[in-house]
Amino acid sequence: SAVISQKPSRDICQRGTSLTIQCQVDSQVTMMFWYRQQPGQSLTLIATANQGSEATYESGFVIDKFPISRPNLTFSTLTVSNMSPEDSSIYLCSVDRGRRNEQFFGPGTRLTVL
Protein backbone atom coordinates (compact mmCIF):
# COMPACT_ATOMS: atom_id res chain seq x y z
CA SER A 1 0.00 0.00 0.00
CA ALA A 2 1.01 3.65 0.10
CA VAL A 3 0.78 6.25 2.82
CA ILE A 4 -0.45 9.52 1.38
CA SER A 5 -0.89 12.76 3.25
CA GLN A 6 -2.53 15.96 2.14
CA LYS A 7 -2.39 19.48 3.47
CA PRO A 8 -4.54 21.24 4.38
CA SER A 9 -7.23 18.79 5.40
CA ARG A 10 -9.84 21.49 5.02
CA ASP A 11 -10.08 25.19 4.36
CA ILE A 12 -12.63 27.92 3.95
CA CYS A 13 -11.62 30.51 1.37
CA GLN A 14 -12.97 33.69 -0.05
CA ARG A 15 -14.07 34.07 -3.63
CA GLY A 16 -11.27 35.19 -5.95
CA THR A 17 -8.43 33.82 -3.87
CA SER A 18 -6.24 30.78 -4.55
CA LEU A 19 -5.37 27.73 -2.49
CA THR A 20 -2.49 25.33 -2.93
CA ILE A 21 -3.01 21.75 -1.81
CA GLN A 22 -0.03 19.55 -1.06
CA CYS A 23 0.21 15.80 -1.52
CA GLN A 24 3.05 13.78 -0.01
CA VAL A 25 3.65 10.07 -0.60
CA ASP A 26 5.82 7.84 1.58
CA SER A 27 7.69 6.35 -1.37
CA GLN A 28 8.59 7.23 -4.93
CA VAL A 29 5.84 6.93 -7.52
CA THR A 30 5.85 7.70 -11.21
CA MET A 31 2.32 8.96 -11.54
CA MET A 32 0.16 11.00 -9.23
CA PHE A 33 -3.41 11.90 -9.94
CA TRP A 34 -5.67 14.68 -8.78
CA TYR A 35 -9.42 14.16 -8.49
CA ARG A 36 -12.30 16.38 -7.51
CA GLN A 37 -15.39 15.19 -5.66
CA GLN A 38 -18.16 17.74 -5.64
CA PRO A 39 -20.73 17.50 -2.83
CA GLY A 40 -22.71 14.29 -3.07
CA GLN A 41 -21.05 13.37 -6.35
CA SER A 42 -18.56 10.86 -7.67
CA LEU A 43 -14.91 11.48 -8.35
CA THR A 44 -13.75 13.26 -11.49
CA LEU A 45 -10.16 13.18 -12.69
CA ILE A 46 -8.61 16.63 -12.96
CA ALA A 47 -5.14 15.77 -14.20
CA THR A 48 -2.28 13.31 -14.17
CA ALA A 49 1.04 14.58 -12.84
CA ASN A 50 4.31 12.98 -13.89
CA GLN A 51 7.61 14.08 -12.47
CA GLY A 52 9.62 16.15 -14.90
CA SER A 53 6.85 16.88 -17.35
CA GLU A 54 3.77 19.02 -17.69
CA ALA A 55 0.61 17.66 -16.14
CA THR A 56 -1.99 16.19 -18.45
CA TYR A 57 -5.43 17.71 -17.92
CA GLU A 58 -8.78 16.14 -18.55
CA SER A 59 -11.48 17.76 -20.60
CA GLY A 60 -13.03 20.63 -18.71
CA PHE A 61 -9.96 21.36 -16.61
CA VAL A 62 -7.28 23.86 -17.60
CA ILE A 63 -3.84 24.68 -16.33
CA ASP A 64 -4.64 28.33 -15.63
CA LYS A 65 -7.36 27.29 -13.20
CA PHE A 66 -5.65 24.22 -11.71
CA PRO A 67 -1.88 24.58 -12.00
CA ILE A 68 -0.03 21.49 -10.82
CA SER A 69 3.56 21.02 -9.78
CA ARG A 70 5.46 17.75 -9.50
CA PRO A 71 8.95 18.62 -8.36
CA ASN A 72 9.96 15.09 -7.35
CA LEU A 73 8.73 11.52 -7.14
CA THR A 74 7.07 11.85 -3.74
CA PHE A 75 5.36 15.23 -3.86
CA SER A 76 2.83 17.21 -5.87
CA THR A 77 0.75 20.34 -5.45
CA LEU A 78 -2.56 21.39 -6.94
CA THR A 79 -3.56 25.04 -6.89
CA VAL A 80 -7.17 26.07 -7.22
CA SER A 81 -6.99 29.57 -8.66
CA ASN A 82 -9.42 32.48 -8.61
CA MET A 83 -11.87 30.41 -6.64
CA SER A 84 -15.63 30.61 -6.86
CA PRO A 85 -18.28 28.79 -4.79
CA GLU A 86 -18.52 26.19 -7.58
CA ASP A 87 -15.00 25.08 -6.63
CA SER A 88 -16.23 23.89 -3.26
CA SER A 89 -15.33 20.22 -3.33
CA ILE A 90 -13.11 17.58 -1.87
CA TYR A 91 -9.81 17.37 -3.73
CA LEU A 92 -8.01 14.05 -3.56
CA CYS A 93 -4.64 12.94 -4.76
CA SER A 94 -3.93 9.33 -5.57
CA VAL A 95 -1.06 7.16 -6.66
CA ASP A 96 -0.78 4.01 -8.69
CA ARG A 97 1.18 1.33 -6.89
CA GLY A 98 2.10 -2.28 -7.19
CA ARG A 99 1.78 -4.94 -9.80
CA ARG A 100 -1.98 -4.87 -9.55
CA ASN A 101 -2.07 -1.20 -10.52
CA GLU A 102 -3.95 -0.57 -7.33
CA GLN A 103 -4.72 3.06 -6.71
CA PHE A 104 -4.51 4.54 -3.26
CA PHE A 105 -6.08 7.78 -2.25
CA GLY A 106 -5.04 10.49 0.13
CA PRO A 107 -7.37 11.67 2.88
CA GLY A 108 -8.61 14.57 0.76
CA THR A 109 -8.80 18.33 1.19
CA ARG A 110 -12.26 19.68 1.86
CA LEU A 111 -12.53 23.13 0.31
CA THR A 112 -15.37 25.56 0.92
CA VAL A 113 -15.45 28.79 -1.06
CA LEU A 114 -17.64 31.61 0.23
Add this chain to the structure above:
Amino acid sequence: ELKVEQNPLFLSMQEGKNYTIYCNYSTTSDRLYWYRQDPGKSLESLFVLLSNGAVKQEGRLMASLDTKARLSTLHITAAVHDLSATYFCAVPTNSGYALNFGKGTSLLVTP
Protein backbone atom coordinates in the same frame (compact mmCIF):
# COMPACT_ATOMS: atom_id res chain seq x y z
CA GLU B 1 -16.36 8.23 -24.10
CA LEU B 2 -15.96 5.72 -21.31
CA LYS B 3 -19.04 5.47 -19.13
CA VAL B 4 -19.36 3.64 -15.86
CA GLU B 5 -22.87 3.09 -14.57
CA GLN B 6 -23.85 1.76 -11.20
CA ASN B 7 -27.21 0.68 -9.98
CA PRO B 8 -28.89 1.16 -7.75
CA LEU B 9 -27.64 4.59 -6.70
CA PHE B 10 -29.41 4.35 -3.37
CA LEU B 11 -30.07 1.22 -1.42
CA SER B 12 -31.74 0.79 1.93
CA MET B 13 -31.69 -2.74 3.23
CA GLN B 14 -32.38 -4.53 6.44
CA GLU B 15 -29.73 -6.25 8.46
CA GLY B 16 -29.39 -9.88 7.55
CA LYS B 17 -30.57 -9.46 3.97
CA ASN B 18 -28.62 -10.06 0.77
CA TYR B 19 -28.30 -7.70 -2.15
CA THR B 20 -26.23 -7.04 -5.26
CA ILE B 21 -24.85 -3.79 -6.66
CA TYR B 22 -24.20 -3.72 -10.38
CA CYS B 23 -21.52 -1.89 -12.33
CA ASN B 24 -21.63 -1.67 -16.11
CA TYR B 25 -18.97 -0.02 -18.23
CA SER B 26 -18.98 0.96 -21.85
CA THR B 27 -15.57 0.03 -23.25
CA THR B 28 -13.21 -2.89 -23.00
CA SER B 29 -11.34 -3.15 -19.75
CA ASP B 30 -9.49 -5.99 -18.10
CA ARG B 31 -9.47 -4.36 -14.67
CA LEU B 32 -12.12 -3.09 -12.34
CA TYR B 33 -11.90 -1.58 -8.87
CA TRP B 34 -14.31 -1.33 -6.00
CA TYR B 35 -13.94 1.30 -3.30
CA ARG B 36 -15.77 2.17 -0.14
CA GLN B 37 -16.23 5.70 1.15
CA ASP B 38 -17.56 6.55 4.59
CA PRO B 39 -19.08 10.01 5.12
CA GLY B 40 -16.38 12.66 5.30
CA LYS B 41 -13.65 10.13 4.59
CA SER B 42 -11.44 9.22 1.69
CA LEU B 43 -11.69 6.11 -0.45
CA GLU B 44 -10.77 2.69 0.84
CA SER B 45 -9.79 0.06 -1.69
CA LEU B 46 -11.96 -3.04 -1.42
CA PHE B 47 -11.21 -5.15 -4.46
CA VAL B 48 -9.08 -5.14 -7.57
CA LEU B 49 -10.44 -7.48 -10.23
CA LEU B 50 -7.87 -8.23 -12.87
CA SER B 51 -9.33 -10.73 -15.27
CA ASN B 52 -12.49 -12.15 -16.72
CA GLY B 53 -14.19 -14.39 -14.21
CA ALA B 54 -12.26 -12.97 -11.28
CA VAL B 55 -14.03 -13.33 -7.95
CA LYS B 56 -12.82 -11.80 -4.71
CA GLN B 57 -14.37 -12.09 -1.27
CA GLU B 58 -13.76 -10.22 1.93
CA GLY B 59 -16.09 -10.83 4.82
CA ARG B 60 -19.68 -10.19 3.74
CA LEU B 61 -18.67 -8.66 0.41
CA MET B 62 -17.97 -10.55 -2.79
CA ALA B 63 -17.05 -8.97 -6.10
CA SER B 64 -16.96 -10.52 -9.55
CA LEU B 65 -16.00 -9.41 -13.03
CA ASP B 66 -17.34 -10.45 -16.44
CA THR B 67 -15.26 -8.59 -19.00
CA LYS B 68 -17.24 -9.94 -21.92
CA ALA B 69 -20.47 -8.53 -20.53
CA ARG B 70 -18.60 -5.46 -19.20
CA LEU B 71 -20.24 -6.08 -15.87
CA SER B 72 -19.08 -6.31 -12.30
CA THR B 73 -21.18 -7.15 -9.28
CA LEU B 74 -20.68 -6.47 -5.59
CA HIS B 75 -22.72 -8.91 -3.56
CA ILE B 76 -23.59 -8.24 0.05
CA THR B 77 -24.38 -11.21 2.23
CA ALA B 78 -26.28 -10.90 5.51
CA ALA B 79 -25.80 -7.15 5.71
CA VAL B 80 -24.80 -5.49 8.95
CA HIS B 81 -24.97 -1.82 9.91
CA ASP B 82 -21.21 -1.41 9.59
CA LEU B 83 -21.53 -1.88 5.84
CA SER B 84 -23.42 1.40 5.52
CA ALA B 85 -21.29 3.54 3.20
CA THR B 86 -21.02 4.62 -0.43
CA TYR B 87 -19.54 2.07 -2.80
CA PHE B 88 -17.86 3.06 -6.03
CA CYS B 89 -16.73 0.99 -8.96
CA ALA B 90 -14.07 2.31 -11.32
CA VAL B 91 -12.30 1.29 -14.50
CA PRO B 92 -9.08 2.62 -16.00
CA THR B 93 -9.31 5.63 -18.27
CA ASN B 94 -8.13 5.47 -21.87
CA SER B 95 -4.61 6.24 -20.66
CA GLY B 96 -4.78 3.07 -18.63
CA TYR B 97 -3.57 4.66 -15.43
CA ALA B 98 -6.15 6.96 -13.88
CA LEU B 99 -9.66 5.81 -13.01
CA ASN B 100 -13.12 6.62 -14.26
CA PHE B 101 -15.66 6.23 -11.47
CA GLY B 102 -19.29 5.32 -11.37
CA LYS B 103 -21.70 7.60 -9.53
CA GLY B 104 -21.57 5.44 -6.44
CA THR B 105 -24.16 3.42 -4.55
CA SER B 106 -25.17 4.86 -1.21
CA LEU B 107 -25.98 1.91 1.04
CA LEU B 108 -27.88 2.18 4.30
CA VAL B 109 -28.32 -0.92 6.41
CA THR B 110 -31.06 -0.63 8.98
CA PRO B 111 -31.98 -2.82 11.94
